[in-house]
Amino acid sequence: xxxxxxxxxxQVELAPGIYRMELFAPELVAQAKPxxxxxxxxxxxxxxxxxxxxICDAIVETGRLVLIYAVVGKGTEELxxxxxxxxxxxxxxxxxxxxxxxxxxxxxxxxVGGGLGMPPMLFLAKALSDKPLKIFLGFRSQPWMGQEFExxxxxxxxxxxxxxxxxxxxxDAMNLYLQHxxxxxxxxxxxxxxxxxxxxxxQWQQGQxxxxxxxxxxxxxxxxxxxxxxxxxxxxxxxSVIQKGVCKLGPVFPGEDVIFS
Amino acid sequence: xxxxxxxxFCGMEMKNPITTASGTFNPQAHSQFFDLNRLGAVTVKxxxxxxxxxxxTPRIAETYGGMLNSVGLMNPGIDAFIKDDLEFLKQFDTxxxxxxxxxxxxxxxxxxxxxxxxxxxxxxxxxxxxxxKEGGVTFGTDAHMVEKVVRAVxxxxxxxxxxxxxxxxxxxVEIARAAESAGADALSLINTLLGMRIDVYKRKPVLAQKVGxxxxxxxxxVAVRMxxxxxxxxxxxxxxxxxxxxxxxxxxxxxxxxxxxATGTANLIEPDAPVRVLDELEAFMExxxxxxxxxxxxxxx
Numbered sequence: 001x002x003x004x005x006x007x008x009x010x011q012v013e014l015a016p017g018i019y020r021m022e023l024f025a026p027e028l029v030a031q032a033k034p035x036x037x038x039x040x041x042x043x044x045x046x047x048x049x050x051x052x053x054x055i056c057d058a059i060v061e062t063g064r065l066v067l068i069y070a071v072v073g074k075g076t077e078e079l080x081x082x083x084x085x086x087x088x089x090x091x092x093x094x095x096x097x098x099x100x101x102x103x104x105x106x107x108x109x110x111x112v113g114g115g116l117g118m119p120p121m122l123f124l125a126k127a128l129s130d131k132p133l134k135i136f137l138g139f140r141s142q143p144w145m146g147q148e149f150e151x152x153x154x155x156x157x158x159x160x161x162x163x164x165x166x167x168x169x170x171x172d173a174m175n176l177y178l179q180h181x182x183x184x185x186x187x188x189x190x191x192x193x194x195x196x197x198x199x200x201x202x203q204w205q206q207g208q209x210x211x212x213x214x215x216x217x218x219x220x221x222x223x224x225x226x227x228x229x230x231x232x233x234x235x236x237x238x239x240s241v242i243q244k245g246v247c248k249l250g251p252v253f254p255g256e257d258v259i260f261s
Numbered sequence: 262x263x264x265x266x267x268x269x270f271c272g273m274e275m276k277n278p279i280t281t282a283s284g285t286f287n288p289q290a291h292s293q294f295f296d297l298n299r300l301g302a303v304t305v306k307x308x309x310x311x312x313x314x315x316x317x318t319p320r321i322a323e324t325y326g327g328m329l330n331s332v333g334l335m336n337p338g339i340d341a342f343i344k345d346d347l348e349f350l351k352q353f354d355t356x357x358x359x360x361x362x363x364x365x366x367x368x369x370x371x372x373x374x375x376x377x378x379x380x381x382x383x384x385x386x387x388x389x390x391x392x393x394k395e396g397g398v399t400f401g402t403d404a405h406m407v408e409k410v411v412r413a414v415x416x417x418x419x420x421x422x423x424x425x426x427x428x429x430x431x432x433x434v435e436i437a438r439a440a441e442s443a444g445a446d447a448l449s450l451i452n453t454l455l456g457m458r459i460d461v462y463k464r465k466p467v468l469a470q471k472v473g474x475x476x477x478x479x480x481x482x483v484a485v486r487m488x489x490x491x492x493x494x495x496x497x498x499x500x501x502x503x504x505x506x507x508x509x510x511x512x513x514x515x516x517x518x519x520x521x522x523a524t525g526t527a528n529l530i531e532p533d534a535p536v537r538v539l540d541e542l543e544a545f546m547e548x549x550x551x552x553x554x555x556x557x558x559x560x561x562x
Contacts, residue, residue, distance in 0.1 A: 002532075048323065048530050219322070221320075221330065222290075225289075226528065230321070243315070
């Protein structure tokens with residue numbers, strides 16, 4: 001489940017501070033499911049904790065694992081400086097991923113990705129490409145991803161400043177689409193993005209014939225269910241509140257159950 | 262290179278001196294990574310008489326060579342613990358140490374009573390968690406309080422009682438002596454050091470609770486010093502922890518006086534750390550001509 005010497009095959013900066021890394025990890029790739037993540041470890045031992053990064057793509061034919069991540073601190077800065085020929089310690093795949101079976105009964109499937117929540121939606125889009133997919137991608141401004149999704153479904157973009165797709169949020173893009181769609185149709189929505197986006201979807205979904213699944217992010221310790229560092233709060237049908245570890249029992253949970261603090 | 266690794270701890274034969282520090286080991290999660298049978302003992306996360314929800318997130322922050330946590334003893338309660346973790350651990354041939362948490366003296370007594378009915382081998386009394394407002398470290402930083410709690414719990418505990426000490430005190434020896442005189446069978450140290458990190462760009466603490474327990478390789482010298490001091494002052498055995506990452510680290514604590522040693526933060530970074538440390542400790546003995554691990558215990562004058 002972990003490998004100390006995974007080879008980095010390619011690293012490119014997609015946009016300022018956003019990187020795409022390709023690793024050669026055939027065994028991990030063979031097991032990976034959409035929505036799962038991997039732990040990357042720094043070489044500098046003053047930085048002990050893993051950096052959990054969602055899987056953007058796992059290409060079985062080539063054994064390539066694709067990760068897209070942002071530099072947010074010293075650890076990811078160290079990762080971004082690595083390149084072809086370097087090796088890195090990787091653990092995974094971790095977490096449970098998106099429940100694909102939820103899509104079987106649906107008339108239409110919405111994939112919603114916001115900012116750095118977008119990369120894992122690509123892997124999901126490929127896995128569900130035989131289904132009627134509507135893909136909503138939300139950026140602040142200039143997109144650094146998007147075209148990759150086009151072979152797998154209808155892509156509808158949005159951005160805060162209007163430079164990409166419609167001006168507004170993914171909610172605006174979904175409303176725009178639904179103006180000409182059958183509102184009663186059974187839909188399943190998978191989402192990954194910043195908390196304000198997920199919270200907005202949760203409010204927006206009320207009263208719709210819509211089942212949602214959110215992939216959550218939380219600051220993690222171990223990433224494999226040992227440290228109790230990353231609980232998600234979930235509301236159960238009876239009104240009680242329970243906690244489940246995002247790393248081991250998530251990171252995907254039923255959208256309506258999630259309590260955002 | 263067959264070495265004698267077995268140690269006697271509280272009258273119990275342990276196949277080797279390695280265990281896990283509570284809160285950093287989950288039996289089911291870790292059993293995917295190594296064979297639990299290889300350890301002298303496993304120590305499981307603090308359990309209270311009822312479920313505790315723990316603290317708000319973020320609960321984890323990285324620091325130079327270590328980490329901060331403010332999990333706050335989140336646990337499923339003694340009933341769920343007995344049904345799940347303890348049941349799971351029955352299949353392994355290793356001693357089981359259970360860390361116990363409480364908000365009041367009665368809480369600790371209650372958990373000890375419940376554990377007395379189980380096959381748990383040893384109980385570790387956690388009066389040193391820095392992340393809970395009531396109980397925890399408030400019991401562990403005052404010598405009179407330590408004596409009172411240990412005496413009461415000891416009376417209600419069937420198993421040997423290990424008392425886990427907090428390093429957040431002026432004089433660790435005073436606290437260790439109080440625990441020993443109140444009937445502790447062994448001492449474990451150190452729990453985490455109280456620490457804090459501030460995100461200077463957001464101008465706020467990184468942890469939701471503001472402060473948390475500091476652990477990892479960075480704290481090791483503090484732990485070695487405390488184990489050394491306590492070993493000189495007390496005669497009950499010591500289970501040492503605090504930044505152990507390698508076999509040499511384990512040897513360092515044993516030389517300072519520890520009978521058993523636990524890997525903690527390392528278990529979260531490298532899930533098979535306990536067995537790697539065990540192998541490295543044996544390799545260290547080979548390299549330095551030590552036949553029996555008991556030869557080097559407390560050799561530092």
